[in-house]
Amino acid sequence: MNSAGYRSIADDWERRATIRTRPRRVLENDENLIYPLSRQPLVLGATFLDHCSQWRDFVLVQSFYKFINDVVIFETEIVDDVARRIAKNRFAVPFPLACRYDAMTIVVDEDYHALVALDFLQQAVAMTGIQPLDLPAQIELSRALPAAQALAPSHLRDAVGLIGVAIAENTVTHDVAAFAKDDSVKSSIRGMMADHLFDEGRHAQFWTRLVRLYWEAASPEDRDIIAHVLPTFLAHYLTNDLQKSFDLQLIEHLNVSASLRQALREEIDALDFPITRQHPMIGNITSFLHHSGLLQTPSVAHALSDYLPLAGRAA
Incomplete structure (x- = not known):
């Protein structure tokens, strides 16, 4: 594996990692929200x-x-x-x-x-x-990684895990950024999210560079096998089933009438977030696939054609 083009994040970590630079944050007892309504x-x-x-x-x-x-x-x-x-x-x-x-x-x-x-x-x-x-x-990633790895031969399961984690680390930054900018939320929580985001930007770079390094050294056969399992990973990773289950559990703990509880269940059950090119995470995933080199591999572009925006596909 030729690492000549690899750029380390070590110096940036020494200067800027939040574990080295941030004080403890204390939750305020004020009127602001502890969690965004929009989420x-x-x-x-x-x-x-x-x-x-x-x-x-x-x-x-x-x-x-x-x-x-x-x-x-x-x-x-x-x-x-x-x-x-x-x-x-x-x-x-x-x-x-x-x-x-x-x-x-x-x-x-x-x-x-x-x-x-x-x-x-x-x-x-x-x-x-x-x-x-x-x-x-569990979280969505807890299910997505084993499901994809089960479809890969044993020698590629770690590689599939690496790519799955890299995709997740490149999508979590978008999620955290939206949380950190919500002015309705308590300042300390937004600060925690901003700190997290500060580190996650560096992490996203690291995982992207590591996947690129691996992908450049991988054989064409291994690349094609991995391409074949990526749709399974995304199908499990992008689902909202766990969130919906949690919300239904929450409804059971509200002291409301049976008819209201049923109406709340029906509203949650009606919520649907189809995994299409319009899914909010697809843009970040497409960007990762491009910068890591995966999207330049025809088998990857073909396998993920149902997910990727037309502009993100390989020619």
């Missing part, structure tokens, strides 16, 4: 607005807890695992030392992000007095 469709539904508005803060707090839980799963169970194995040279794809060092900075950052998230979870429970409901044990 929780349940509280925006007609039935909820007309009859259940007194439950808004409960729903938003529980949604914040789920968000924190998702962050911890993403950072410590998935990204940390891949980055740590790369750093310790226990990955099926061997990378040069500079890449492995950079991977360890990702491990440090992601574990720190999880620590900060748990700190905010504790602060929120103490401030609101609201205990978290049973939180999901």
Whole structure:
């Protein structure tokens, strides 16, 4: 594997990583929201607005807890695992030392992000007095990676994991940025998200460069096999099934009449986010595929033709 063109993120990490540069943030007891209304469709539904508005803060707090839980799963169970194995040279794809060092900075950052998230979870429970409901044990990526890896031969499963994590790290930045800019949310939470975004921009660059390095060295046969499994990954990664299940669980904990509960369920069930070229994450995914070199491979462009904007496809 020729790493001559690889640019390390080490110097940038030394100067700017939030674990080195940010103080602890403290949750404010003010009138601002703990979670954006725009990210929780349940509280925006007609039935909820007309009859259940007194439950808004409960729903938003529980949604914040789920968000924190998702962050911890993403950072410590998935990204940390891949980055740590790369750093310790226990990955099926061997990378040069500079890449492995950079991977360890990702491990440090992601574990720190999880620590900060748990700190905010504790602060929120103490401030609101609201205990978290049973939180999901998985996120979309928890399902997407094994589903795609199961379709790949054993020697390519780590490579599929690498590409899946890289796609996720390049889409989470868009999600975090929208959260950080919402002025209705408490300043400390927006600050936490801005800190997270500050690191994730560097992480996205790292994963993109690592995938490019791998892709340049991969055989044409391996590239075509990976291309074949990518649609399965996206189908599982882009679904909103877990969010919908959580919202239905939330409805069961609202002290409302049976008829109102049924109306709320029907509104949530009616929500549909089809996985098409208009999906909000597709633009970021297309950009990653382009910059990592995958989209220049005809088999990738063909396999993902149902997802990619026409302008993003290889000629």
